[in-house]
Amino acid sequence: MPEAHGPRAVRLLPLSGKSDGALRTLAGRYLSWLDERNGAAANGRSAVDSLLADMAWTAGIGRSHFAHRAGVVFDDAASLRAGLSALADRSNGPGGCEPPKTAFVYPGDGEGAAAAAEALYRSEPVAKALLDRCDAALRAEGGTSLLDRMSGESGPEQALDGPALYALQCALTALWSSVGVRPSAVVGLGAGELAAAHAAGVLDLEQGIRLAVAREAAKTAASEDGLDAALAGIAFRPPTIALVSGVTGRALRSEEVLETACGLRHLHEPAAYGPCIRTLADREVGAVVEIGPRGSVGPTIASHWPKSAGGAGEAGNGAGGPVVLPGPGAAGGNGSAPDGDAGFVEAVARAYEAGLPVAFAGLFAGETRRRIPVPGYPFERRRYWVGSLKT
Template sequence: ARALDGVLAEFDPALREVMWGGDVRALNATGCAQPALFAVEVALFRLLESFGVVPRFVAGHSIGEVAAAHVAGVLSLADACRLVSARARLMQALPGGGVMVAVEATEDEVRPLLSERVSVAAVNGPSSVVLSGEESAVAEVVARFEGGRRSELAVSHAFHSPLMDPMLAEFRKVVGDLTFHEPTMPVVSNLTGALATAGELCSPEYWVRHVRETVRFADGMRTLSGAGAAVFLELGPDGVLSPVIRESVADGTTVVPVLRKDRSEETAALTALARLHVAGVDVDWRVFYAGTGARRTDLPTYAFQRERFWPEAAEPVAAGDGIDAEFWSAVEREDLDSLASSLDVDPDTLGAIVPALSSWRGRRRTRSTVDSWRYREKWRPLEDSFPAVLPGTWLAVLPAEGDGWARDVVDALGPAVIRFVPADADRTVLTARLAELTADGTEFAGVVSLLAALPDGLADTAALLRALGDADIAAPVWAVTRGAVSADPGGRLSIPGQAAFWGTRPGRGLEYPDR
C-alpha cells in the first residue's frame, strides 16, 4: 500500500478516485489507464520484492516496459511518472476514431496486408497479433481472416499505429529532459524482442519509437526462455498475459499471475507466492508471517516410527442384529460350548460344522472387502424429465471433423454454448486457448467433450483434462462415446475400440473427483 501511495503521489490526485470508482469508461481512457497500470505494476513489484522475490530479468508489454525500466533503475520514480503522464496525456489528446483488434494469424500472414492506415501493434504469440489503426482500414485486414478468432480491444485510441504520429514531437521534448541510468538488471526490449542494451534504454529516441512501433512480446518471451528463465511472474490487475506467455516459452515453464479478477487480491497473491515457492523460487516467509506468531516447525524426514494413523473402518452391522454379531463372533472363535448353550444342542454335534461355518464367514468377509474396492456398472433407463435448456454457459469440445450426431449433441445443450475445436493437442497451446475463453470472466457450468469418440479419443481426452486444469477451468466434464459399450444384453458394440476409454473411467474419477 505504501508503494502504491508513493506512485500515486506523483500523478494527478484524481487518478485514485478513478481507480477505485465505478466509472469503467473513465478508467479505460488512456489518460487514466496508463498511469493506473504503471502504479499497480510498480506496487506489485515492490510487494513481491519485500517478500524476497528478486527477478533475474524484467520485461513489460507496452506501458509495462516503462515499469520494468523503472524497477531496473533506468528511471527514477519521478522521471518514470513524468514519462507515463506525458505519454498518457498526449495520447488522450489525440482524436478518436481508431481501433485495435486481436486476430488469430501469424505476423507473416498479416504484414503484406498493411498500409499507411493500419499497423501491427503487437505480436503476442506465434499466431496472435494485434492490428491497430483507422477503423475501416483495420476492418479490411481483419476481413481477410474470416475463419480465425478475433476480438476488438476496449481501448480509447489506436496505440502503436500511424494515429500516434501527431504526438511524437511533443513527447520527444518531454523525454529529452529526463535523466537515464544504466539498468541494474537485464531488461527485455519491446522494440527488438531481445535484451535491451544500456544505450537503447538511456536514449530518449528509444522511448519515442516505443510509442509508435510494434510490441514484439512473443520474441521477448522466447528470448527469456532461451536465456534459461523457467518461472514467469505476471504483475498486473489480471492474468491476461499468462496464456500468451505459455505459447512462446518452453514446455514445463511455470507462468504465475499475481492478481486474478475472478478472486480476491489476497487469495490470488498468496496463491502466486505459494506457486513460486513450489517452483523453487526463494520466498522470505519470515517477512510474510511477521507479527502473526507463526513459526517454522521441523517435520520428520521419514516415517521411521512406523505409526499408523489411518482410520479403521468398522465392520458394517445392520440395525438390530447384535444377537447375530454375537453368534458369528462365537463361530469365528470356534467356541463350541457357547454355541451349544445358545442353540441348546450337544457340543459334539457342532465339532464338524463350526469350523466350516467359520471358514465360510471368513471367505464372505474377504469377498465383501474386495468387492468394496471394485466398481460395478449397472444401466438404468432415464425416466425423469429434463429441462429443455441446460442452465449456465457450457463448453462443447468438438472434433475438427464432425458429422450430424455431433451437431445434434451440441444443439441439445441449448443456446448458451461455446464451441471449441482443439487445433493442436500440445498441452501448452491447448491451455492457452482454453484460458482465452475465460479471460473475460466466463464461468462454465459444464464441459461436454466429443473427443472420446475419435480414434485417438483416449489420448485427446487426457490432454483436454490436463489443459482444463492448467487453465483453471474447474467445471465438471462429460466425455461422450458412441457405440463403445452395450447398455442392454442385446445391444451391439458398433465401435468397440472406444471401450478402451471406458476402461480408464474409474481411475480418472479418482484422479479428478470434482470433474
C-alpha cells in the first residue's frame, strides 16, 4: 500500500498584474521581501517552509488576480528566488489572458499511470480519499487491491488496467475540482469514456468501478457476454455538461448515453481523435486538461486542431490551438523536489497562467495557514497636470 501523504513539498506563488511591467516589478518586490527575511533560516528549515507556505497562501487567497499572470513553483527559498529572478529579468511576457472555456480529455492509455497514482496518493489528500473509495469498491467487486497495484505489491505492471485507470482519472477530476477548475465539456477515449461519463454526472463513482471491471473482463475474454449483467440496475443520468463520444466525436444526447452505455457497446471501435478535437474547436474551447498520464494528448490535439479555429496557443500567447495542461507525470519544479510531487502543482501554475480561475485554498488541503504581510501591488501611477485657466 502506498504511504499516506505528508506535508506538501512543492508550493505555488501566484503573481499577477494589470501589465507585464507591473508583474515584473511585483516579482522584484518579492525578491526584496525574501532578502529581508534571511534571518528566518536561523530558526531551521521547518520555520522557513512554514513562512513560505504562509506567503503562498496569502498571495493566493488574499490578493486580486489580474490578466498578466505567472505561477512560480518552488520547494525551498533557493528555488523560489531563482523563479522570481527569472520573472523579474524577462523582457516580455506572453500578454494578458481572459478565462478560456475548458474541456477535460480522458485518454484510454494507462501507461505510466501507476507511478502517477502512487504519487497522488502520497501527496494529495483529495486524491487519496477518492482512491481509497475506489479501492473499497474494487474489493467489493471481487477485484484485487487497487492500492497494492499502484505500489507494485501485486506484481509488475506495464500499465494500469481499466478499473485502476478509471480510479486515477476520477481522482484527478476531483483534484482539479478542489482548486476550482471544472470543465464545460468532457471527452472520453477508449477506457477513458467511463471516467468522462462520471465527470459529466452520468454515473456514480462505484457504478463506474463495476463497469470498468466488466469492461476489463470483456477485453480479456474477447467476449461481451457479461456486459449486460453489469449494466443491469444502472440508470444512466442525463449529462450535466457536454459529453463528447470518443467513437463519433459528437456531444451525446441523453438517449444516446443509454444506447452506447458509456462506450461499452463499442469496445472495438477506434477512437475518433479528429472529430472529437473538431467538436472542442467548434465549442471555442481554449484550454484542454489531460486527465491521465502525461504526454499523450498534447501532440494529438496540436496535429488535429483546425487552423481556422485559432485559440490561446501552447504558451497562452495567441499562437493558435488551445492551451494543453498535461497530466501529473514527470513534471519537475524549479528545485530538487521529487518530480511526482511537483506534477499537479506545475499543472495548476500553467492553468493559472492560462487565465483559468483557481481556488488556491485547494492546494492547502489538511493544512492550517495564516495570512502574513507580503508585498503590495505596484500601482503604475501617472501624474496629470492641469494648466492654469486664462480669464
